[in-house]
Amino acid sequence: xxxxxxxxxxxxxxxxxxxxxxxxxxxxxxxxxxxxxxxxxxxxxxxxxxxxxxxxxxxxxxxxxxxxxxxxxxxxxxxxxxxxxxxxxxxxxxxxxxxxxxxxxxxxxxxxxxxxxxxxxxxxxxxxxxxxxxxxxxxxxxxxxxxxxxxxxxxxxxxxxxxxxxxxxxxxxxxxxxxxxxxxxxxxxxxxxxxxxxxxxxxxxxxxxxxxxxxxxxxxxxxxxxxxxxxxxxxxxxxxxxxxxxxxxxxxxxxxxxxxxxxxxxxxxxxxxxxxxxxxxxxx
Ligand SMILES: NC(=O)c1ccc[n+]([C@@H]2O[C@H](COP(=O)([O-])OP(=O)(O)OC[C@H]3O[C@@H](n4cnc5c(N)ncnc54)[C@H](OP(=O)(O)O)[C@@H]3O)[C@@H](O)[C@H]2O)c1
Numbered sequence: 033x034x035x036x037x038x039x040x041x042x043x044x045x046x047x048x049x050x051x052x053x054x055x056x057x058x059x060x061x062x063x064x065x066x067x068x069x070x071x072x073x074x075x076x077x078x079x080x081x082x083x084x085x086x087x088x089x090x091x092x093x094x095x096x097x098x099x100x101x102x103x104x105x106x107x108x109x110x111x112x113x114x115x116x117x118x119x120x121x122x123x124x125x126x127x128x129x130x131x132x133x134x135x136x137x138x139x140x141x142x143x144x145x146x147x148x149x150x151x152x153x154x155x156x157x158x159x160x161x162x163x164x165x166x167x168x169x170x171x172x173x174x175x176x177x178x179x180x181x182x183x184x185x186x187x188x189x190x191x192x193x194x195x196x197x198x199x200x201x202x203x204x205x206x207x208x209x210x211x212x213x214x215x216x217x218x219x220x221x222x223x224x225x226x227x228x229x230x231x232x233x234x235x236x237x238x239x240x241x242x243x244x245x246x247x248x249x250x251x252x253x254x255x256x257x258x259x260x261x262x263x264x265x266x267x268x269x270x271x272x273x274x275x276x277x278x279x280x281x282x283x284x285x286x287x288x289x290x291x292x293x294x295x296x297x298x299x300x301x302x303x304x305x306x307x308x309x310x311x312x313x314x315x316x
Contacts, residue, residue, distance in 0.1 A: 043071030044276035048177075049123040051168070053077040053106065053115070053160075054133030056085035058233035059183060062264035063130050064088055064099075066272045072128060073098035075119040079105050079133070098123060106133055106160035107152055116167030126168050127175035128275055131161045131205065132183040136235050137197035139242055145196055153197035158204035165212065172221045179275040182209045183267070184227040186288060192296035206286070224274045229290030230299070231262045243300040252303045262290045 050067045054060035056078035064074045065088065074092050076099060078085035085101040092099035100122035104115035119126050134157050137149060161182065165172075172178035184206050187199045206225050213223040230236050232249055240249040253261045270289055 043069075044272075045128070046071035048072040048128050048275075049075075049126050050128035050130065051075045051077060051116070051119040051126045051164075052130040052132060053164070054079075055088055056081040058235065059228075059231060059264045059267045060130070060132040061088050062268035063132060063271050065091060066265070066268040067128065067130075067275070068092040068095050068097045068099065070272055070276060071097070073123050075099070075122050075126070076101045077115055077119075077133060078103055107155045112160040112163035113167050116164050120168070120171060125171045125175070127172060127178040129164065129168055129172070129180045130183070130271060131164065131180065133160070134183070134202075134235070136239055137195060139194040141194055142196050150197045150200065153201035154204060157198075157201035158208060161205055161208055165208070169221070173216075178221045179224065180209070180212060180221060181224045181226060181271050181274060182206065183271075184225050184286075186227050186229045186290070188227060189288075190295045195296065222275075223285075224271075225286040226267060226270055226274070227286060227288045228262055228267050229288075230256070231264060231267060231290075232260075233264055236261060240303060243296065244303050247303065252305070255302055255305055258290075266290075 045067055048067070048071065050064070050072045052060050052064045052067070052074060055064040055074070055076040060077070064076055068074050074097065076085045076089045078101060082101055082103050089099035089101050102115050102118040102122070104111040104118070106112055106115070137153055138145070165180065172180070182205050184202045185198070187195055188203045188206055191199050209223045209225050212221065216223065230239065232253070237249045240247060240252065244252060249261060253259070267289060270287055274285070274287065
């Protein structure tokens with residue numbers, strides 16, 4: 033008789049079918065590659081960069097897994113539902129959803145931020161997540177195991193000045209995940225939140241340029257505690273750990289990644305090399 037306590041043989045995610053939004057580059061690409069490396073088939077979601085997404089899908093097929101690219105703008109009315117239906121059609125179902133697609137807001141104070149920008153961020157980060165879940169939940173609930181991972185941000189706790197559209201939208205995404213956990217209960221779909229600090233991706237590089245007046249992340253990241261920004265693969269490793277760990281089902285967890293100041297003013301001073309860290313530590 034087989035030992036029920038023995039770990040499952042073979043790759044941890046063998047037989048799992050994943051949809052990763054925003055997987056043409058950055059964190060989403062790293063997550064898609066990591067999940068495939070652990071045995072999952074993957075739908076690679078993207079918007080403006082289908083060629084880059086096709087390269088990711090090709091690499092996944094090279095690992096012997098199935099992969100399909102689906103192009104959908106998640107800020108459009110029908111984009112999320114179209115993406116969900118195409119993903120189900122491509123793989124025959126989805127039991128692992130990574131809500132990753134996103135972008136930073138313009139960094140303007142509340143009085144100079146348009147209602148349109150706020151609405152756009154809500155739709156991109158939270159509204160689309162709700163719509164994707166509404167389409168995918170029947171399949172997720174029917175699967176022997178199902179996980180939903182939301183890529184949030186330390187901004188939700190730091191609430192930096194000038195970040196209202198992004199912070200509000202990520203907070204709404206986290207609220208959605210908590211609601212999912214409450215609705216699913218123990219034994220249901222697992223809900224996870226991963227909240228990284230600064231990550232060396234296109235979005236992270238843009239933030240560093242904006243904070244420093246044009247410096248490249250690679251030239252200033254040595255000033256961060258730990259000597260570097262997070263990499264997309266750091267985040268992907270955390271995601272892989274969450275979705276392959278066995279444990280209590282239906283529990284919402286929030287994992288914070290990265291050390292360093294989580295408010296933008298301290299980060300700006302630190303990256304420019306002309307500020308003191310809160311608590312008195314001197315930035316190098
Ligand atoms: N980088 C950081 O420092 C950092 C820190 C904390 C949290 N995060 C979060 O991590 C997630 C990934 O960020 P990243 O740094 O990897 O960014 P990135 O390199 O700029 O990649 C963003 C991805 O999102 C997709 N995307 C953007 N707008 C979209 C839309 N309207 N519809 C569909 N897809 C869309 C892009 O697709 P196309 O390229 O095809 O347009 C791309 O694949 C985001 O939610 C971000 O807020 C990032």
